Amino acid sequence: MVFRSADGVSACESGRQRLDQLSIKVSELDAASAKKLEPGLSDDLTPHMRWWLPEDEVINGRQWLNFLKTDAMRHGCAFEMHSNVTAIQSDGKLYVQGAKHPAAASAQFDATVVCTGHHAQELLGPLGLKLPLLNMNQCALSAQIREPHLAPVSGLFDATRRISIFRTGQRLKVSSSQGIWPGQSPEPVYNQLYQVLNDWFPGSARLHGVQSCTQTWQTTNTFTPDGMPLVGPTKCPGVWLNTGYGSTGWTHAPGVAHLLASSFAKSGQHDSALLGKLNVNRFD
Ligand SMILES: Cc1cc2nc3c(=O)[nH]c(=O)nc-3n(C[C@H](O)[C@H](O)[C@H](O)COP(=O)(O)OP(=O)(O)OC[C@H]3O[C@@H](n4cnc5c(N)ncnc54)[C@H](O)[C@@H]3O)c2cc1C
Numbered sequence: 639m640v641f642r643s644a645d646g647v648s649a650c651e652s653g654r655q656r657l658d659q660l661s662i663k664v665s666e667l668d669a670a671s672a673k674k675l676e677p678g679l680s681d682d683l684t685p686h687m688r689w690w691l692p693e694d695e696v697i698n699g700r701q702w703l704n705f706l707k708t709d710a711m712r713h714g715c716a717f718e719m720h721s722n723v724t725a726i727q728s729d730g731k732l733y734v735q736g737a738k739h740p741a742a743a744s745a746q747f748d749a750t751v752v753c754t755g756h757h758a759q760e761l762l763g764p765l766g767l768k769l770p771l772l773n774m775n776q777c778a779l780s781a782q783i784r785e786p787h788l789a790p791v792s793g794l795f796d797a798t799r800r801i802s803i804f805r806t807g808q809r810l811k812v813s814s815s816q817g818i819w820p821g822q823s824p825e826p827v828y829n830q831l832y833q834v835l836n837d838w839f840p841g842s843a844r845l846h847g848v849q850s851c852t853q854t855w856q857t858t859n860t861f862t863p864d865g866m867p868l869v870g871p872t873k874c875p876g877v878w879l880n881t882g883y884g885s886t887g888w889t890h891a892p893g894v895a896h897l898l899a900s901s902f903a904k905s906g907q908h909d910s911a912l913l914g915k916l917n918v919n920r921f922d
Contacts, residue, residue, distance in 0.1 A: 640685040640838070642798035647687055650797060654689070665690050678788040678839045696793040698806040699888060726750060728765050730876025749902065753880040756860040765874050770863055770921040771882055774817030775856040777824050779831040781810050781843035782851055789842040801834045810835065810843050815885050820858060828854045859884050862921075869894050869916040879918045 641647050654664050667688040673679055675690070707717065721736025730750040735742040752758050756773045783789045783805070793804030800815040812831045818824060831854070835843060844850045861884040862868060868882040880898065883890055897913055 639689040639691065639795045639797050641687045641689075642796070643686050646797050650689075657691075663692055665692070676791055676794065678785075678790060678842055679794075680838055680840050682840075683837055694793075696804040696806075697888065701806075723754070723761060726752065726761050726765065726877060728874035728877065730874070747876075749876055749878055751878040751880050751898065755881060755883075756858045758860070758879065758881045762872070762877070762879075765872075765877065767872055767874070769868065769879075769882070771860045771868075772862075773820055773858050773860050774884075775820050775822070775824070775858050776814060776817060776885060777827040777831065777854065777856045778811060778813035779828065779835070780853045781812075781835070781845055782849075783808055783810055783842060784844040785841055788839060790839055794838055796834055796838065799830065799834050801831060803835055803838060810839075817859070817861070817885075818856070824854070824856045827856075859887070861885075864920075866890075867894060867916055868918045869898070870913045870918050872918050 639650075641650075657664050667675070667690045669684070669688075672688050672690075711717065718734065718736065718738060721734050721738065723732050724735050724742050725733040729746075730748075731744055731746045732750055733742045733744050752761055754761060756771070759769050759771060762769060789810055790803055790805050793802060795802045801812060802815075803810060803812045805811075812835045814827050814831060816827060818827060832845065835845075843852075845852055860882055862882040865884055865886075866882075867887075867890060868879050871878050878898075880894060894916070901913065
């Protein structure tokens with residue numbers, strides 16, 4: 639994690655203290671130690687401060703999801719791909735339309751957990767539920783590695799620009815935590831992604847020419863007022879919610895999935911102590 643100036647350090651200090659309390663290591667690095675970890679780091683840019691989180695990890699999201707899906711199927715989970723939930727009733731009954739069911743078919747479960755990201759409101763609005771969610775887009779860039787020794791070994795977060803750069807296989811991924819309004823031009827953020835990649839790892843990626851295969855894209859994330867997700871039962875019996883992750887869904891989802899699974903193991907009685915802080919009705 640690098641800070642270009644002293645400005646952002648104090649804002650992150652309380653987070654660092656919380657990590658300390660949890661015995662999660664964060665150490666300050668000098669230039670030589672940083673270069674040992676990441677030999678491709680630019681010599682032209684000297685950050686104000688560098689933090690190293692040795693226990694932190696970078697994941698390839700697509701690969702991770704495939705592993706999870708295969709594992710879930712081995713445990714008896716059934717996935718119905720290329721299908722849309724078109725409606726939900728207040729008792730949790732679902733209507734699904736898609737490859738298997740060209741005409742909408744209904745299905746009833748002990749509980750239905752709505753985890754459709756920014757589409758949750760569309761499904762729950764007809765049940766009279768108004769969710770405190772705000773949709774913002776986030777931008778990312780993926781580029782082919784040109785020179786492996788100039789590319790990051792693991793990952794770097796530019797805390798000043800709020801942009802992360804990390805290696806996934808043969809490619810580099812650069813993504814911004816800055817939210818833009820749906821419909822707003824993403825070009826200024828895309829330009830910043832290229833700039834920040836060149837600042838820290840110059841020459842590492844193939845960014846130009848017909849063979850570059852560079853991809854830029856934006857996706858919609860949905861945010862709650864306190865930045866924590868909405869998880870747990872709604873006022874409609876049988877309908878649960880698991881959404882509102884903003885820009886930290888990968889970080890929080892495994893822990894929340896564990897909480898939900900243990901709640902369902904107790905016959906759907908949610909554990910209020912554990913899920914209380916994420917309560918769906920906490921903004922009412
Ligand atoms: C560029 C970028 C970088 C990010 N980096 C990080 C990071 O480093 N760390 C981190 O923790 N998080 C990161 N995130 C955030 C993370 O991706 C999101 O928080 C997470 O994807 C939210 O997960 P979700 O399942 O709630 O919603 P989504 O990922 O939006 O998934 C919702 C799913 O529901 C499906 N769906 C919607 N409506 C229906 C329907 N009617 N019927 C059936 N299916 C439906 C959609 O097709 C979709 O597959 C990043 C996001 C972006 C855009």
